[in-house]
Amino acid sequence: MLGQSLKQSQLQKLSPRQIQLMQLMQLPLYELEQRVKEELERNPTLEEAVPEPDGLPDRDAQELDQAEGGDDPFEMEELFQQYVDDDPTNYQQNGNSDDTYDAPGSYTADENSFFEYLEGQLANLEFDTALDRTIALQIIGNLDDDGYLQRLPSAIADDLLINYDLEVDTRRIKQVLRTVQSLEPPGLAARNLRECLLLQLNHKVDTGDELDDHQFADLILAQTIIRDHFELFSKKHYDKLRDKLEVDEDELRDALGEILKLNPKPASGLSGRAGGRAARVVVPDFLVTVDDGELKLSLTARNAPDLKINDYYQEQLAEYRRKQKESGKLTTAQKQAAGFIRQNIDSAHWFIEAIQQRQQTLYSVMHAIVRYQEAFFRTGDLKMLRPMILKDIAGPTELDISTVSRVVNSKFVQTDFGTYSLRDFFSEGMTNEEGEEVSTTQVKKVLGEIIAGENKRKPLNDSKLQRALKDAGYEIARRTVAKYREQLGLPVARLRKEL
Structure with missing residues (x-):
């Protein structure tokens, strides 16, 4: 039987402007500048303010006075009314996390693209037909950022048929590919790592007129290793390599030394006008310095664009x-x-307020981090980092944990001891043999030092690393050692072995 009933419920929803503010909170500097530029282009009533005359006090500069007996050195300024506090924890911003975000910060584009650089080299080559030149252009247009050709010749043939109505045999594409592989830098247009290394070794042998007999022999042996025994080389089975090649340890070491000089990503070495992908440079969002024993925190100027409403449109509305x-x-x-x-002025007012809100929230979060990790910011010693989670910062800032997470995402701070991601300051804790709680960051640092100081001829496996950490006062499981080692980007013992 059908019936009707009333149900009362309370829901929390984010307005479109709250969602936009959350997005602004999470943006790294480069994307913030792009967002401001887009808003300036879209909204004619919004404009950049004329810089204030020199000599006026810097509104962003904040001093963290650590004088004993004085006022609370970490007393925060009054924040704007926080509607971000109501941000539900189940709200998830689309986009990559810190783990997958590739090199955040500011970017400066090169004058010429990578394609144009290679196209310029092709212009100096003589091709049998115009078709061969078209094939070459199609090949270099399919190279990835590292200079590899990941597209199959059959797929390139399909592209030529679709784009240019040209029917080309794959054998001809492979023939033109060999010409493209002769371009600079050596190793370009390889289809895998083995071919890339072999192309570079062939180039060294072909152009090595000034090589002595010993160097030439090393290169020939290196060619043999890569061409015929690449799997043994990649797995570092040096004893098997030595037996198969019938060489002594010194000869093998010299040949491997030649291989290690090669570039596994040939296009990544290009810069300036040659490498056109985009040079990425991390620009810090904060500056923390020690001046006469006092900690000083400030937002970088690029984090605080000075915006205002255009006077002309205000006068027009009046x-x-x-x-x-x-x-x-x-x-x-x-x-x-x-x-x-009126609509654009309202939108401009909101955008200016959102930028100011972003500045205040970023500052309050960084302020709390500096207070919590004061010992590190004074000394620069990673061992002084305290275990810290998002909740430890959400408390004093009175912000939601999800808001703190967005703020620290893709943000950097420059200190007297280097530039760090804000994520570096967050880690879980463990208790050492003395009963003291230490950060897992400290444990990883000790683990890295142990591996750096090991005998490379007999590197330590994870079980031996576990014992070494226990001797240093950190008792953790072997699987945890393996996890920390992988997080440090260090391979297993067999792959760390050197002759």
Whole structure:
């Protein structure tokens, strides 16, 4: 039987502007600058303010006074009304996390693209036909950022047929590919790592007129290793290599030394006008320095764009209001113009307030981090880092944990001891043999030092690393050692072995 019933429930929803503010919180500097630029282009009533005269106090500079007996050195300024506090924890911002975000920060584009650089080299080569040149251009257009050709010749043939109505045999594409592989840098247009290394070794042998007999022999042996025994080389089975090649340890070491000089990512070495992908440079969001024993925290200027409402449009809106007051009504065109100006001014006011809110929230979060990790910011010693989770910062800042997570995402701080990601300061804790709680970051640092100081001819496996950490006062499981080692980007013992 059908029936009707009433149900009362309370829901929490984010407005579109709250969602946009969350997005602004998470943006790294480069993307923030792009977002501001887009808003300036979209909204004619918004403009950049004229810089204030020199000599006026810096509104962003904040001092963390650690004088004993004084006022609370970490007393925060009054924050704007926080509607981000109501951000539900189940709200998830689309995008990559810190683990997958590749090199955040500011980017400066090169003058010429990588394609143009290679195209310039092709212009100096003589091809049998115009078709061969078209094939070559198609090949270099399919190279990835590292200079590898990941597209199969059959797929390139399909591209030529679709784009240019050209029917090309794959054998001809492979023939032109060999010409492309002769371009600079050596190793370009390889289809895998083995081919990349072999191309570079072939180039050294072919152009090595000034090589002595010993160097030439090392290169020939290196070619043999890569061409015929690449699997043994990649797995570092040096004893098997030595037996198969019938060489002594010194000869094998010299040949491996030649291989280690090669570039596994040939295009990544290009810079300036040659490498056109985009040079990535991390620009810190904060500056923390020690001056006369006092900690000073400031936002970088690029984090605080100075925006204002265009005076002309404000005067125009005031004029429309005056006309309406005098005549009692406006024409249709005047109403549309006034509505357009009013809507954009409201949008500009919100955007300026959102940028200010972002600055205040970023500062309050960094302020709390510096207070919590004061010992590190004074000494630069990673062993002084305290275990810290997002909740430890959400408490004193009175922000939601999800908001703190967005703030620290892709943000960097420059200190007297280097530049660090804010994520570096967050880690879980463990208790050492003395009963003291230490950060897992400290444990990883000790683990890295142990591996750096090991005998490379007989590197330590994870069980031996576990015992070494226990001797240093950190008792952790072997699987945890393996996890920390992988997080440090260090391979297993067999792959760390050297001759």
